[in-house]
Each structure stands twice: as C-alpha cells, then as structure tokens.
Amino acid sequence: MSNQGGIYTLIHNSSSSKILDPALRVETKARLEFVLKMTPAVLYTCQFRDDAFVATYVSDRVHQQMGYSRQDCLNNPEFWVKNIHPDDREAVLAGMPELFENDHHIHEYRFRHKDGHYYWVRDELTLVKDAQGCPVEIVGVWIDITDRKQLEESRRLAAAVFDNANEAIMVTDSQFRISAVNQEFEALTGYSEREMLGQMPRALSSDYHDVSFYRAIDNGLKRNGKWQGEIWSKRKNGDLFPGWLSITAIRDDKEQVTEHVALLSDMTTRKQDEQKIWYQANFDLLTGLPNRHLFTDRLHCAFSQSARQNKKVGLLFIDLDRFKWINDSLGHQTGDRLLQCVAKRLTSCVRNEDTVARFGCDEFTVILLDLTTAEEAEIIAQKCLDVLARPFLIDKQEIYITASIGLNNYPDAADDAGTALRNADIAMCQAKDDGRNRYRCYTQDILPQIESRLLMERELRQAFENKQFVVYFQPVINLKLGKGVGVEALIRWQHPERGIIPPAEFIQLAEETGLIIPIGEWVLKRSLDQVKSWLARGIPVSKLSVNVSGVQLKDARFVDKLNQMLISSQFPANKLILEITESILLKASEEVSNRLQAIKASNINIALDDFGTGYSSITYLKSFPVDVLKIDRSLVTGINASSDDAAIVEAITVMAHRLGIEVTAEGVERNEQKLLLESIGCDCGQGYYWSKPLPAAAFEAWLARAEQGE
Numbered sequence: 001m002s003n004q005g006g007i008y009t010l011i012h013n014s015s016s017s018k019i020l021d022p023a024l025r026v027e028t029k030a031r032l033e034f035v036l037k038m039t040p041a042v043l044y045t046c047q048f049r050d051d052a053f054v055a056t057y058v059s060d061r062v063h064q065q066m067g068y069s070r071q072d073c074l075n076n077p078e079f080w081v082k083n084i085h086p087d088d089r090e091a092v093l094a095g096m097p098e099l100f101e102n103d104h105h106i107h108e109y110r111f112r113h114k115d116g117h118y119y120w121v122r123d124e125l126t127l128v129k130d131a132q133g134c135p136v137e138i139v140g141v142w143i144d145i146t147d148r149k150q151l152e153e154s155r156r157l158a159a160a161v162f163d164n165a166n167e168a169i170m171v172t173d174s175q176f177r178i179s180a181v182n183q184e185f186e187a188l189t190g191y192s193e194r195e196m197l198g199q200m201p202r203a204l205s206s207d208y209h210d211v212s213f214y215r216a217i218d219n220g221l222k223r224n225g226k227w228q229g230e231i232w233s234k235r236k237n238g239d240l241f242p243g244w245l246s247i248t249a250i251r252d253d254k255e256q257v258t259e260h261v262a263l264l265s266d267m268t269t270r271k272q273d274e275q276k277i278w279y280q281a282n283f284d285l286l287t288g289l290p291n292r293h294l295f296t297d298r299l300h301c302a303f304s305q306s307a308r309q310n311k312k313v314g315l316l317f318i319d320l321d322r323f324k325w326i327n328d329s330l331g332h333q334t335g336d337r338l339l340q341c342v343a344k345r346l347t348s349c350v351r352n353e354d355t356v357a358r359f360g361c362d363e364f365t366v367i368l369l370d371l372t373t374a375e376e377a378e379i380i381a382q383k384c385l386d387v388l389a390r391p392f393l394i395d396k397q398e399i400y401i402t403a404s405i406g407l408n409n410y411p412d413a414a415d416d417a418g419t420a421l422r423n424a425d426i427a428m429c430q431a432k433d434d435g436r437n438r439y440r441c442y443t444q445d446i447l448p449q450i451e452s453r454l455l456m457e458r459e460l461r462q463a464f465e466n467k468q469f470v471v472y473f474q475p476v477i478n479l480k481l482g483k484g485v486g487v488e489a490l491i492r493w494q495h496p497e498r499g500i501i502p503p504a505e506f507i508q509l510a511e512e513t514g515l516i517i518p519i520g521e522w523v524l525k526r527s528l529d530q531v532k533s534w535l536a537r538g539i540p541v542s543k544l545s546v547n548v549s550g551v552q553l554k555d556a557r558f559v560d561k562l563n564q565m566l567i568s569s570q571f572p573a574n575k576l577i578l579e580i581t582e583s584i585l586l587k588a589s590e591e592v593s594n595r596l597q598a599i600k601a602s603n604i605n606i607a608l609d610d611f612g613t614g615y616s617s618i619t620y621l622k623s624f625p626v627d628v629l630k631i632d633r634s635l636v637t638g639i640n641a642s643s644d645d646a647a648i649v650e651a652i653t654v655m656a657h658r659l660g661i662e663v664t665a666e667g668v669e670r671n672e673q674k675l676l677l678e679s680i681g682c683d684c685g686q687g688y689y690w691s692k693p694l695p696a697a698a699f700e701a702w703l704a705r706a707e708q709g710e
C-alpha cells in the first residue's frame with residue numbers, strides 16, 4: 001500500500017467519507033494533509049501481520065522526528081520492534097495485548113533515531129474495526145516527549161537532592177513564606193514541614209544577630225540575588241547552633257523573584273574543631289596556660305595598650321631551678337604533675353587580667369598589666385618565689401623546687417616586646433648565676449656577663465668537638481710508706497687563645513648544659529687508658545681517682561657505660577676510685593643511691609671528696625658505700641699542732657677509721673702539714689708538696705724521679 005493510499009483509506013474507511021462529495025473530499029484531503037504537515041506528531045497506520053506490526057502509512061513528519069524516510073518504515077515488519085530501546089522493548093511488547101482488549105493503548109518508550117541516538121516517544125494507538133467488529137488496522141500517533149522526559153528527570157533528580165541533601169533546605173516564596181523544607185531541615189531544626197509551611201523563617205532566629213545583620217542579608221539578595229555567611233540559628237528546643245547559610249533568589253523570565261532557596265549547614269562540629277585547633281595552637285595542653293605563641297601576641301597587645309594609657313607593663317621570665325633533675329630522678333610523670341601545680345600557684349599570684357604562660361619546658365612568663373611603678377612587678381616576683389617555696393605534695397611525696405626570675409618593665413627597660421623578652425631572659429640567667437631562687441631586674445650592666453656566659457657555653461661545646469680537653473694527673477701519696485700509691489685525674493681545657501683553663505671555670509657550666517656527661521665519659525676513658533698503659537709498661541700506679549659529677553650519676557646508663565669502659569680498657573675495677581661530693585649524697589634520689597650501690601657491687605671504690613666543707617655528715621658515711629674520705633684543702637691549709645683544724649682533721653680520721661674508711665688529706669703544701677697529718681694517722685696525702693697536677697708525660701717523669709728517691 002502506498003502512502004497516498006493510506007490517507008485515502010483513512011478517509012474512505014471513515015463512516016463520514018461515504019457522504020462526502022468529490023469537491024469536499026478534495027478539500028478534506030487537502031486539509032488533512034495540511035494538518036498532518038503542521039502537527040508535530042507522526043501519524044501512522046499499521047496492521048498486525050505474520051506476528052509483526054507492519055506500517056501501512058506514515059506521515060511526512062517521520063523524517064523530521066525520526067530521521068527515517070517513509071520507505072524505511074513502510075511494509076518493514078522489523079522497523080518498529082528493532083528500533084525500540086532494548087531496555088524498553090520487552091515492556092512495550094507486553095503492553096500490546098491491551099490494544100486489542102481495549103481498542104486503545106498508550107505507551108512511552110525510547111526509540112532509535114536514524115542517526116543512532118535514542119529519544120523518548122509517546123505512542124498512542126487506536127484499533128480501527130470494521131462494521132463486524134473485526135480489526136482492520138491500527139492508527140497510531142508518535143509524539144516526541146524527550147523534553148518532557150528530561151524535565152521529569154531533572155525534577156526527579158532535584159527532588160532526590162532535596163530529600164537526601166546533607167544540608168537543610170528551605171524554599172520560600174518571594175515574601176519569604178516557607179513553601180517547602182527537606183528532611184535534613186526537620187532533623188537540624190527540630191521543626192516539621194507541617195509546622196513550618198506558610199511561616200516566616202523568623203522562628204529560627206537567634207538573638208545573636210542585630211537588625212543590621214538581617215538587613216545585610218536583604219541587601220545582598222536584592223543586589224546580587226544571593227547571600228551567604230555564618231549565622232547563629234535557634235532549634236525548636238531553644239538550642240543555638242552556628243550554621244553556614246546560603247540563600248539564592250529564584251527569578252522568572254520577567255526577572256521577578258518567585259522563590260528563595262536557602263541552604264543551611266550545621267557548623268557546630270566544624271566550629272568545635274576550629275576551636276580545638278585554635279586552643280592547641282595557643283595553649284599549653286599540660287598546664288592549660290597560654291603558650292609562647294599566645295603569650296607573645298598578648299605581650300604585643302599589652303605594650304601597645306600601655307603606650308596609649310601611659311602605664312607600665314611588667315614582664316617576668318621564670319625558670320625553675322634544676323627541674324631537669326626532678327624529671328630525671330622522679331620521672332616525667334611527676335615532673336608533669338609538678339609543672340601543673342607550679343602553673344596553678346603562679347596563676348594565683350596575679351590578677352585575672354594578667355597573663356601567666358608556659359613559655360617552654362620549665363619556663364613560665366608573666367605579663368603584669370597596668371603597673372604604676374616598677375616595684376609592683378618586684379612584689380609579684382617575690383610572691384611567685386614564695387608560693388613556689390612551699391612544698392608540693394605529689395604522689396604522696398613532698399617535692400621542693402625553686403625558681404630564678406628575670407624582670408623587665410615596659411617602657412622603662414625595653415622599647416618593644418622582643419627586646420623585653422630577651423632582657424627578662426638575660427635577667428633570669430643573672431638570677432641563676434647569682435645562686436638561683438631569686439629574682440633579678442634587668443639592667444644594662446648584666447648584659448656583658450650573660451653574653452660572656454653564652455659565649456663560654458658555645459666555646460665549651462666546640463671544645464669537646466675539637467678535642468681541646470686534656471687530663472692532668474696528680475699523685476696521691478701513702479703517708480706511712482712515704483711514696484706514691486695512686487693518681488688523681490683532673491681535667492683541663494686547653495683553650496686555643498686563653499691557654500689552660502682550670503675546671504673550676506667550666507665544670508658548673510658543663511653540668512648546667514648537660515655537657516658534663518660526654519665530657520665526664522671522655523675523662524674516664526682517657527684516664528683508664530692512660531693508667532692501663534702505665535701499668536702495662538710496669539709503671540707502678542696502684543689506684544686511679546676520677547671525679548664524677550652528680551649529673552653523671554643521674555644518667556640511668558652511667559653504670560653500664562662505666563662497666564663497659566672498664567672492660568674495653570681491661571682496667572681492674574678495684575683500682576678505680578670514683579670521687580663524688582657530699583652534696584651528691586645530700587640530694588641523692590633512690591635511683592642515685594641504687595647506682596652507687598651498683599658501682600660498689602662492681603668492686604669500684606667510692607671516695608667522698610671535699611669533706612669538711614659542707615654538712616660533713618657521718619650519716620652519709622654509714623648509709624653510703626664510701627671507701628675513702630678526702631679531707632678538704634681548706635681544713636689542711638690552716639693545720640698546725642695547736643689549731644682547731646688539726647683537732648677536726650684528727651676527729652674525722654679517727655671516726656673514718658672506725659668505719660673502715662681510708663682518709664686522704666688534700667692540699668698538702670708544706671712539710672709541717674705532711675708531718676702533722678702523718679702523726680694524726682691520715683692514710684694518704686695529695687698536694688703541691690709532692691706535685692701539682694701534671695700532663696701525662698710530665699707525670700710519668702715525676703714518677704720516675706720519685707721511684708729513684710729524688
């Protein structure tokens with residue numbers, strides 16, 4: 001059947017066609033052709049033959065809509081089924097029996113365009129029957145519904161986004177009356193959609209913002225069609241929460257605002273995280289005090305404020321004395337607890353508007369605001385020293401600590417925050433140098449002293465690296481035998497410019513900086529190796545004495561390192577005497593006492609040095625494993641037959657002998673002293689009378705001469 005034939009058939013078969021005269025028929029045909037041309041739909045007829053729907057007529061639109069020619073479609077049993085989208089085909093075919101049941105059927109499916117792409121069609125079919133009710137053909141209309149389908153799809157997507165968004169969404173009309181809210185909105189605010197519909201968003205307003213804030217939102221919307229920013233809102237239960245609000249005005253094609261869409265996200269967690277990060281960046285987590293960063297900020301503010309108000313700002317730089325010792329001996333946990341308690345006590349000394357900060361490990365800094373006189377800062381500094389002087393009870397043990405405080409005032413002693421801090425630090429170092437547990441105010445003249453100390457510290461480090469230390473040896477004489485029995489190793493610093501520097505000038509600094517540990521180890525190793533080499537060469541040295549600092553004894557690895565050195569030098573342990581001072585025993589922790597016992601257990605001897613200068617307590621002699629007692633030079637210097645010192649030396653000697661402890665008198669310079677010490681019963685003597693401390697080679701020569709009785 002031709003296409004023309006199809007139209008004629010349609011006209012002919014319609015019941016009305018029978019009464020049409022030819023002229024009218026021509027007109028009707030023309031009209032029909034015009035309608036078919038103008039309609040955006042594709043009209044077709046088809047018949048169901050041999051299990052297939054075969055098109056018998058198709059309107060010209062088919063080419064425009066589907067890209068096919070009429071020839072492609074007509075009398076082609078495969079055309080229709082083949083071009084239905086594979087995913088839709090089954091459902092489409094399954095719906096066809098309905099056509100025969102109801103004479104009418106509508107279905108929507110994707111159909112392949114000639115260029116290969118699929119588009120959506122609405123296919124409306126009507127079954128045409130003859131007078132007997134037998135199906136003659138099917139008349140169908142294909143309409144391109146792709147736009148509608150896409151619109152539906154984007155609406156479906158928008159609805160899914162609206163329903164499943166992580167942000168609360170609220171839609172209002174142009175007058176801000178709420179027309180829709182999503183589930184997240186309900187969850188965030190506690191209001192149901194029913195409660196909010198028709199309401200103004202005012203219900204969510206907190207008292208946090210003033211009128212100008214809401215006016216700014218209005219202006220933003222009017223000017224830019226959108227506004228976004230942080231806002232505090234109120235939940236139904238009255239809780240306030242921070243949120244990020246983003247409002248967009250929706251306009252129609254006439255640019256009239258029809259709706260507003262507002263997205264609100266809860267910023268509570270983000271705010272909390274920000275708060276946490278800010279806190280960590282500005283506060284010390286152990287003590288809860290402002291840290292160095294916040295302190296410096298506040299110091300700058302305090303200085304600029306005080307400049308405006310013509311007031312003074314006091315700055316305290318507080319460093320705990322020997323805190324490292326507490327950490328090492330009592331453990332870091334106790335050290336931490338102590339720092340927390342110190343922080344509390346220092347805070348109790350100042351007003352709320354002042355700042356106490358933890359500047360470093362055991363360093364605290366204080367800003368004192370609104371001072372009228374510099375003396376006010378001194379009063380606070382003394383108050384800090386006083387509160388710290390009270391014992392701290394930590395884990396049931398009393399702990400004592402002192403502090404050294406440096407003071408500086410703005411604008412008297414510094415022009416800016418950086419200088420003020422540096423000067424306070426310098427004054428604190430001066431307080432340490434002056435004996436600790438005190439405060440010192442910054443003055444111009446303390447700078448050179450501190451600078452020379454800092455220079456010395458740097459040089460000391462370099463001295464170790466550059467091997468500028470040497471060990472001198474001084475003989476220790478057996479007074480009864482009248483000849484050398486032992487040797488004391490004494491360190492010297494061979495400074496490239498200043499020559500030989502005695503230990504009194506650098507040992508304390510080495511202790512304070514911790515350098516004494518590597519330096520002390522080096523002295524031990526060097527002395528052991530030297531004496532071992534003398535012994536190997538038959539040079540008679542019965543004992544080697546080496547000074548050991550309290551800092552070394554606090555080193556948990558000291559005993560292991562010592563034993564290791566004895567092994568590697570193959571030095572007999574019972575020939576070694578470690579000289580320690582009474583002050584070490586006085587402050588000895590349980591660990592240090594145990595370490596001394598372990599040293600003794602290794603067969604190493606222990607000598608108590610400088611006896612007679614401090615407490616000179618017999619208790620220590622009883623409770624610690626002391627083998628030798630060295631009577632200090634200050635007692636020996638003034639000794640003569642009738643002096644008190646002679647009586648003291650004799651008493652010490654008798655007492656020591658009773659306890660099985662040998663006695664060595666130091667600083668023997670004259671024959672009378674030697675004779676008196678012999679008569680008192682002193683075991684050994686050491687001093688310039690026999691020899692000053694000498695470099696190894698000179699000592700060797702001295703020994704050779706002594707052996708020959710010179």
Ligand SMILES: Nc1nc2c(ncn2[C@@H]2O[C@H](COP(=O)(O)O[C@H]3[C@@H](O)[C@H](n4cnc5c(=O)[nH]c(N)nc54)O[C@@H]3COP(=O)(O)O)[C@@H](O)[C@H]2O)c(=O)[nH]1
Binds near residue numbers: 504507549579609
């Ligand atoms: N931790 C370490 N401390 C050490 C080490 N080497 C030394 N030191 C300590 O320095 C103190 C001073 O030592 P030094 O300047 O070497 O003085 C010793 C002798 O030179 C001096 N002496 C000896 N006999 C006389 C004398 O007749 N007259 C006089 N005016 N001085 C004399 O006494 C010091 C002896 O030392 P000691 O027996 O240890 O007291 C020294 O005391 C150590 O504390 C080291 O390697 N590590």
